[in-house]
Amino acid sequence: MSAMAVEFKEDYLQAYRLKSWLLTTDHKRIGLLYMATITFFFFVGGAAATIMRLELMTPKGDVLPSPDAYNRLFTMHGVVMIFFFLIPSIPAVLGNFLIPLMIGARDLAFPILNLLSWYVLMIGGSIAIGILIFGGVDTGWTFYTPFSTMFSNTMVVPAATAVFIAGFSSILTGLNFIVTVHTMRAPGMTWFRLPLFVWALYATSLIQVLGTPVLAIAVALVAVERLLHVGIFDPALGGDPILFQHLFWFYSHPAVYIMLLPSMGVVAEIVPCFSRRPIFGYKLIAFSSVAIAVLGFLVWGHHMFVSGQSMYAGMIFSFLSFMVAIPSAIKVFNWTATMYKGSVRLDTPMLYALGFIGLFTMGGLTGLMLASVAIDVHVHDTYFVVAHFHYIMVGGAVMGYLGGIHFWWPKMSGRMYSELLGKLSALTVFIGFNLTFFPQFVLGYLGMPRRYYEYPAEFQVLNVMSTAGASILAVGYVLPLAYLLFSLRRPPDAGPNPWRASGLEWQTDSPPPVHNFEEIPIVTRGPYQYSPEGAEAIDGNGDDASR
Amino acid sequence: MWNFPLFPDQASTIAKHVDALYFFALGIAGFFTAMICVLILAFAARYRRKSTADRLNPPTASRTLEIIWIGGPMLLMLTMFTWAAILFYKMYDPPVDALEVYVVGKQWMWHAQHSEGRAEINELHVPLGRPIRLTMTSQDVIHSFFIPAFRVKQDVLPGRYTTMWFEPAKIGRYHLFCAEYCGTNHSAMGGWVYVMEPVEFQQWLSQAGTGASMAEQGERLFVQYHCAGCHRGSQTVHAPRLEGVYGRPVPVQQGTEVRFTLADYRYIRDSILRPKSEVVAGYEPVMPSFEGQITEPDLLKIIAYIKSIGAKEATQ
Numbered sequence: 001m002s003a004m005a006v007e008f009k010e011d012y013l014q015a016y017r018l019k020s021w022l023l024t025t026d027h028k029r030i031g032l033l034y035m036a037t038i039t040f041f042f043f044v045g046g047a048a049a050t051i052m053r054l055e056l057m058t059p060k061g062d063v064l065p066s067p068d069a070y071n072r073l074f075t076m077h078g079v080v081m082i083f084f085f086l087i088p089s090i091p092a093v094l095g096n097f098l099i100p101l102m103i104g105a106r107d108l109a110f111p112i113l114n115l116l117s118w119y120v121l122m123i124g125g126s127i128a129i130g131i132l133i134f135g136g137v138d139t140g141w142t143f144y145t146p147f148s149t150m151f152s153n154t155m156v157v158p159a160a161t162a163v164f165i166a167g168f169s170s171i172l173t174g175l176n177f178i179v180t181v182h183t184m185r186a187p188g189m190t191w192f193r194l195p196l197f198v199w200a201l202y203a204t205s206l207i208q209v210l211g212t213p214v215l216a217i218a219v220a221l222v223a224v225e226r227l228l229h230v231g232i233f234d235p236a237l238g239g240d241p242i243l244f245q246h247l248f249w250f251y252s253h254p255a256v257y258i259m260l261l262p263s264m265g266v267v268a269e270i271v272p273c274f275s276r277r278p279i280f281g282y283k284l285i286a287f288s289s290v291a292i293a294v295l296g297f298l299v300w301g302h303h304m305f306v307s308g309q310s311m312y313a314g315m316i317f318s319f320l321s322f323m324v325a326i327p328s329a330i331k332v333f334n335w336t337a338t339m340y341k342g343s344v345r346l347d348t349p350m351l352y353a354l355g356f357i358g359l360f361t362m363g364g365l366t367g368l369m370l371a372s373v374a375i376d377v378h379v380h381d382t383y384f385v386v387a388h389f390h391y392i393m394v395g396g397a398v399m400g401y402l403g404g405i406h407f408w409w410p411k412m413s414g415r416m417y418s419e420l421l422g423k424l425s426a427l428t429v430f431i432g433f434n435l436t437f438f439p440q441f442v443l444g445y446l447g448m449p450r451r452y453y454e455y456p457a458e459f460q461v462l463n464v465m466s467t468a469g470a471s472i473l474a475v476g477y478v479l480p481l482a483y484l485l486f487s488l489r490r491p492p493d494a495g496p497n498p499w500r501a502s503g504l505e506w507q508t509d510s511p512p513p514v515h516n517f518e519e520i521p522i523v524t525r526g527p528y529q530y531s532p533e534g535a536e537a538i539d540g541n542g543d544d545a546s547r
Numbered sequence: 548m549w550n551f552p553l554f555p556d557q558a559s560t561i562a563k564h565v566d567a568l569y570f571f572a573l574g575i576a577g578f579f580t581a582m583i584c585v586l587i588l589a590f591a592a593r594y595r596r597k598s599t600a601d602r603l604n605p606p607t608a609s610r611t612l613e614i615i616w617i618g619g620p621m622l623l624m625l626t627m628f629t630w631a632a633i634l635f636y637k638m639y640d641p642p643v644d645a646l647e648v649y650v651v652g653k654q655w656m657w658h659a660q661h662s663e664g665r666a667e668i669n670e671l672h673v674p675l676g677r678p679i680r681l682t683m684t685s686q687d688v689i690h691s692f693f694i695p696a697f698r699v700k701q702d703v704l705p706g707r708y709t710t711m712w713f714e715p716a717k718i719g720r721y722h723l724f725c726a727e728y729c730g731t732n733h734s735a736m737g738g739w740v741y742v743m744e745p746v747e748f749q750q751w752l753s754q755a756g757t758g759a760s761m762a763e764q765g766e767r768l769f770v771q772y773h774c775a776g777c778h779r780g781s782q783t784v785h786a787p788r789l790e791g792v793y794g795r796p797v798p799v800q801q802g803t804e805v806r807f808t809l810a811d812y813r814y815i816r817d818s819i820l821r822p823k824s825e826v827v828a829g830y831e832p833v834m835p836s837f838e839g840q841i842t843e844p845d846l847l848k849i850i851a852y853i854k855s856i857g858a859k860e861a862t863q
Contacts, residue, residue: 066731067732067733147729151730234705236706241705277605277607279607280606284613307704308702318628318632322627330616333612333616339587340594340605341600342590342605343596344590344591344594345595346595354587357583358584361583365575365576365580369573369576372568372572372628373632374568377565380700381693381700445569446555447555447693447695449725450728451728451733459551532602536597
């Protein structure tokens with residue numbers, strides 16, 4: 001295996017000077033820049049969550065000095081996790097790294113624009129960190145008006161600016177991916193030979209390009225009303241507070257699919273590889289990604305069932321929200337069916353992928369309850385919603401991200417990690433996650449509202465369970481950081497294709513050479529050339545994979 | 548240790564209907580979660596790499612299967628949607644004999660005003676077995692009136708009225724929360740709802756009040772703010788009479804056209820705060836704006852008064 005890694009060929013990681021990283025236009029390096037950035041933000045947001053969970057261990061406010069401190073904390077948790085971790089997570093890290101490799105290209109269509117996207121995110125992120133240091137913001141990540149425009153006396157305008165700027169990073173990345181997929185595919189790489197990860201990222205990019213400008217407009221209007229007192233949202237100035245909610249959710253609901261679709265793409269790569277079976281129902285999965293992207297734009301009003309919007313509008317949004325569940329259900333069934341008559345191995349990426357399927361299924365099904373208007377009236381703005389969207393965004397998106405990182409780590413770094421610790425981390429995350437968020441469903445139906453600094457004493461037991469789970473979850477998230485970094489101490493030993501996966505990205509070296517491929521490959525077949533026959537022989541051959 | 552609730556009280560007539568739908572949805576969620584988990588575990592075990600299970604002719608796509616797992620969930624979802632939508636409609640549509648209570652939210656307290664005159668802060672007293680209709684507004688930011696034991700919630704907005712209704716079905720004391728984040732003391736913005744025997748409720752209503760009903764208090768404000776000067780009697784100023792106007796269509800001049808608008812809470816409120824926006828046809832826009840001069844609870848009283856003179860008219 002390792003004999004194949006020829007020493008003389010220059011891989012993309014060589015050249016260590018800082019300048020060579022900061023001025024790189026190599027999509028793989030930019031992917032790693034993003035990875036470092038969002039890992040930092042993940043742990044910032046995670047630290048905020050940890051303090052919140054500690055505060056919520058007791059009904060009275062005691063860990064934090066004031067309700068204001070708590071309000072700033074959950075706002076920063078939301079803003080950082082959503083705009084600076086989840087939205088750039090898979091698209092900007094794995095998407096950047098993998099799309100050119102998967103379609104047989106040497107880079108993205110616009111390499112310099114790609115680097116610019118990262119700098120734009122860094123500017124937005126720096127402002128966000130500045131806000132955290134210099135006082136914070138207390139509007140919640142949703143910036144609801146007129147509270148955000150006329151009542152909050154925290155750093156709303158800087159926060160709006162940070163989100164506004166970060167949005168452009170997302171738009172530029174999406175644009176880059178769309179153009180790349182259209183124009184840079186290798187000869188023979190037809191649309192239906194694209195890996196499903198690429199389909200998922202393509203659908204995601206559509207949302208990023210079409211949705212993000214609306215968010216930018218919404219937060220810009222918040223700044224305009226706040227600074228210039230132009231009546232847009234505050235009724236006292238002649239505005240309409242519900243208008244903001246429409247604008248905000250028009251982006252922020254599809255944004256959930258920006259976080260989720262890429263994870264679905266990752267799962268569609270991992271499950272066939274570790275089942276040694278072609279994916280079940282390729283076309284249906286591909287089209288369901290696009291269907292989710294399109295339908296996702298028509299359901300924003302389900303965030304507003306009790307906002308005062310008309311009853312009939314509520315019913316229509318309810319109906320459309322049920323419809324968006326169909327393509328998601330298709331995917332879950334198809335992934336599961338892929339395992340049938342396969343040759344299954346439960347390596348770390350597969351454990352994460354299966355964890356994703358389970359948690360996403362629960363998140364999706366509780367989403368159906370929220371889509372049922374009459375139930376939503378009761379559970380809206382309670383911990384039920386908090387639990388539901390964490391099942392989607394953490395149980396779903398983050399599990400998928402970690403699964404992808406573990407799957408492609410050998411490709412990105414050239415190294416294997418400790419399989420034992422990997423499995424341990426997947427299991428710890430799964431258990432810790434359920435213990436953290438399952439009690440919150442019960443809390444929510446009991447009626448505990450979200451964003452509460454103090455709460456009635458009878459909710460305490462469930463909150464303590466949740467906090468206990470969060471501490472397990474924290475261990476599960478620190479573990480991969482530790483052993484993945486630790487794996488870098490060893491020389492590259494993974495070989496080009498430790499999982500015997502059939503995608504184009506596995507046909508080049510690990511880590512890949514600067515220009516990805518010696519020669520641009522000519523594609524003659526679909527992406528999932530797996531067969532359960534002879535899978536055991538592969539195992540024996542790739543023993544270094546199981547270390 | 549085990550003395551903590553896992554399920555909320557069912558203290559309103561709608562609660563058990565919402566819970567029934569919830570349990571149906573839980574059943575579906577439980578079934579599909581279990582199905583997926585069992586299948587995954589079973590496949591992972593049966594088709595583990597070392598097993599010698601039959602792997603001949605694996606399907607890579609199946610039109611029949613795909614139709615089943617699109618069609619099946621679709622039918623279940625349509626059932627859930629229809630059930631939920633019908634229930635939602637019921638929750639929106641108050642019975643005509645509902646008792647009226649008026650709620651004003653502000654950072655960070657709830658003010659409730661009964662038609663009979665008694666007002667309360669962070670508490671709401673209601674009689675058992677009688678539909679209650681809340682008309683609500685906010686003095687500052689968006690709040691949300693939430694009584695978990697009743698399974699009802701409605702956002703309370705500045706600058707407009709929202710309504711909700713419920714019928715208490717169980718004597719007791721229940722949590723009242725603000726569910727929409729509204730700033731510093733959001734989590735402290737709440738209190739208790741008391742469901743009382745109707746007789747006790749009547750006694751409670753007559754205790755410690757000013758003695759004057761909401762409409763009577765409104766009439767005093769009507770005079771105090773000089774509304775009466777123009778809108779009542781035969782003054783020199785030409786202003787529309789308000790008797791019987793509530794609940795009727797009003798002709799409103801819009802440029803050269805006349806359009807009819809229902810004289811409801813919104814219209815009367817807007818006519819007091821922004822009188823020039825919807826002027827009754829045939830009148831000059833001479834009324835001054837009272838924006839920022841009348842508090843939300845007082846506005847509700849004035850509207851209650853205007854409503855009451857309508858009711859008197861109607862019975863004659």
